[in-house]
Amino acid sequence: xxxxxxxxxxxxxxxxxxxxxxxxxxxxxxxxxxxxxxxxxxxxxxxxxxxxxxxxxxxxxxxxxxxxxxxxxxxxxxxxxxxxxxxxxxxxxxxxxxxxxxxxxxxxxxxxxxxxxxxxxxxxxxxxxxxxxxxxxxxxxxxxxxxxxxxxxxxxxxxxxxxxxxxxxxxxxxxxxxxxxxxxxxxxxxxxxxxxxxxxxxxxxxxxxxxxxxxxxxxxxxxxxxxxxxxxxxxxxxxxxxxxxxxxxxxxxxxxxxxxxxxxxxxxxxxxxxxxxxxxxxxxxxxxxxxxxx
Amino acid sequence: xxxxxxxxxxxxxxxxxxxxxxxxxxxxxxxxxxxxxxxxxxxxxxxxxxxxxxxxxxxxxxxxxxxxxxxxxxxxxxxxxxxxxxxxxxxxxxxxxxxxxxxxxxxxxxxxxxxxxxxxxxxxxxxxxxxxxxxxxxxxxxxxxxxxxxxxxxxxxxxxxxxxxxxxxxxxxxxxxxxxxxxxxxxxxxxxxxxxxxxxxxxxxxxxxxxxxxxxxxxxxxxxxxxxxxxxxxxxxxxxxxxxxxxxxxxxxxxxxxxxxxxxxxxxxxxxxxxxxxxxxxxxxxxxxxxxxxxxxxxxxxxxxxxxxxxxxx
Numbered sequence: 012x013x014x015x016x017x018x019x020x021x022x023x024x025x026x027x028x029x030x031x032x033x034x035x036x037x038x039x040x041x042x043x044x045x046x047x048x049x050x051x052x053x054x055x056x057x058x059x060x061x062x063x064x065x066x067x068x069x070x071x072x073x074x075x076x077x078x079x080x081x082x083x084x085x086x087x088x089x090x091x092x093x094x095x096x097x098x099x100x101x102x103x104x105x106x107x108x109x110x111x112x113x114x115x116x117x118x119x120x121x122x123x124x125x126x127x128x129x130x131x132x133x134x135x136x137x138x139x140x141x142x143x144x145x146x147x148x149x150x151x152x153x154x155x156x157x158x159x160x161x162x163x164x165x166x167x168x169x170x171x172x173x174x175x176x177x178x179x180x181x182x183x184x185x186x187x188x189x190x191x192x193x194x195x196x197x198x199x200x201x202x203x204x205x206x207x208x209x210x211x212x213x214x215x216x217x218x219x220x221x222x223x224x225x226x227x228x229x230x231x232x233x234x235x236x237x238x239x240x241x242x243x244x245x246x247x248x249x250x251x252x253x254x255x256x257x258x259x260x261x262x263x264x265x266x267x268x269x270x271x272x273x274x275x276x277x278x279x280x281x282x283x284x285x286x287x288x289x290x291x292x293x294x295x296x297x298x299x300x301x302x303x304x305x
Numbered sequence: 306x307x308x309x310x311x312x313x314x315x316x317x318x319x320x321x322x323x324x325x326x327x328x329x330x331x332x333x334x335x336x337x338x339x340x341x342x343x344x345x346x347x348x349x350x351x352x353x354x355x356x357x358x359x360x361x362x363x364x365x366x367x368x369x370x371x372x373x374x375x376x377x378x379x380x381x382x383x384x385x386x387x388x389x390x391x392x393x394x395x396x397x398x399x400x401x402x403x404x405x406x407x408x409x410x411x412x413x414x415x416x417x418x419x420x421x422x423x424x425x426x427x428x429x430x431x432x433x434x435x436x437x438x439x440x441x442x443x444x445x446x447x448x449x450x451x452x453x454x455x456x457x458x459x460x461x462x463x464x465x466x467x468x469x470x471x472x473x474x475x476x477x478x479x480x481x482x483x484x485x486x487x488x489x490x491x492x493x494x495x496x497x498x499x500x501x502x503x504x505x506x507x508x509x510x511x512x513x514x515x516x517x518x519x520x521x522x523x524x525x526x527x528x529x530x531x532x533x534x535x536x537x538x539x540x541x542x543x544x545x546x547x548x549x550x551x552x553x554x555x556x557x558x559x560x561x562x563x564x565x566x567x568x569x570x571x572x573x574x575x576x577x578x579x580x581x582x583x584x585x586x587x588x589x590x591x592x593x594x595x596x597x598x599x600x601x602x603x604x605x606x607x608x609x610x611x612x613x614x615x616x617x618x619x
């Protein structure tokens with residue numbers, strides 16, 4: 012496994028008596044999509060603000076793309092792109108003017124800018140929106156524009172804080188295709204969401220609750236650990252039902268295929284544990300542990 | 306006083322400058338139920354909800370809400386509507402209990418009635434421990450729960466909620482929906498949402514596009530209109546499976562969804578046997594092709610493909 016591109020240790024942030032983030036440790040693999048999940052007020056946004064150098068932690072260490080973010084909060088900015096819950100496009104400026112403004116911040120201009128923006132505009136389907144002001148664009152297009160601007164300077168890591176909140180299903184699906192393309196092209200994506208089905212688009216998911224890491228695994232491992240597993244129903248006389256923690260080669264080869272060989276063409280239905288239920292269980296178990304402690 | 310909640314709109318229009326936000330809405334709703342307002346971004350959902358709440362000047366051939374004409378004096382109507390706008394609009398400096406008390410005064414609730422209602426709603430929303438916290442200092446989920454408790458305080462016959470769960474965590478969403486379920490048999494609840502599981506929980510869905518109602522019905526009725534079949538293909542490389550499936554002529558869409566590829570095929574596509582044969586030829590091994598009922602995602606994507614949104618979309 013390659014060295015993590017984001018590495019966080021003992022990260023703690025206290026505001027007076029209140030501990031918003033508590034001894035957090037996370038590693039993010041380069042070129043992966045990393046989902047950072049938690050309830051409202053669990054410490055997600057505080058953590059992101061520390062990771063991008065906007066907020067100084069009380070304790071701990073943060074390394075992003077080889078940079079010590081606590082010692083050099085400014086130096087990290089060329090390495091990252093950020094898109095917040097409220098997309099940071101300037102109202103009153105057209106999308107094109109916003110592009111020029113952001114490009115200027117990163118010293119991108121002239122032919123280089125035209126080539127880069129031209130490609131993004133095409134791929135993100137923003138051509139018709141270029142002359143519009145962001146406040147007049149539908150949410151889904153505004154989010155795509157925000158993502159395009161966050162990637163304009165080819166950052167190594169993208170931080171996306173609830174990029175799909177309030178966005179329709181069609182735009183969400185397009186948005187995630189773009190995020191996957193970015194990851195395939197080598198960019199690392201650190202993303203938060205409340206649409207838990209989106210966790211299945213990610214390579215890894217970490218949950219925090221009251222500032223503490225409470226689960227940290229690939230989506231399939233979370234299913235294995237926090238659900239009753241897959242229920243596989245096979246039609247026939249009599250019908251049969253199997254339960255399996257994972258639908259892997261071993262299950263299909265050793266368990267399902269032999270049964271289907273006896274019932275050619277039998278209908279199979281698979282009941283998949285939803286990520287929303289997985290999330291509910293992660294939080295419930297975490298609350299249970301907390302209450303069990305004196 | 307209880308009003309049989311109902312709503313009748315014909316040819317309802319609203320423009321902002323040159324932009325036509327609502328372009329002849331025809332909509333009739335009778336009786337208590339939860340109605341989901343869905344459709345692409347920019348379709349006019351917020352404008353429709355605001356018009357129904359009596360907040361906009363509109364033109365229409367007919368526009369009756371709870372027996373009041375939206376084109377006339379709507380002050381009496383507003384007293385019977387609970388409205389939760391998209392952005393938090395309670396008093397940030399007032400505490401949770403002060404906000405509720407303020408609303409109770411506006412609606413002239415008696416003290417006894419206020420105490421009884423507030424206690425119930427605070428317990429339901431889990432806000433009881435935060436009575437003295439300024440509303441502005443609540444987390445996003447708690448703000449939304451307070452807005453809803455506030456809207457429900459006077460027992461409105463019509464509840465209008467504009468994306469009340471956007472950016473809200475799953476536990477707070479569960480609580481919000483438990484509250485809405487309790488109103489299901491007593492009030493007409495109109496809610497816009499982009500969560501698929503929430504659209505499934507509605508009694509009826511109204512699909513808007515470009516300011517018009519282009520489809521409506523129960524969730525099951527909307528799913529039944531979709532002329533595609535849905536399959537899940539299982540194997541250990543779902544991305545490769547989705548890519549390969551995408552090249553088959555009868556495949557409408559193929560996307561990875563975690564452990565499987567989610568594949569929509571044309572309703573008149575060759576039978577499953579042919580499909581299994583095609584999939585058997587794939588380099589990435591497909592362990593199982595599982596036909597599965599068309600879901601709300603397919604239904605909404607189909608409706609969005611059918612219409613041609615104004616800008617940007619394919």
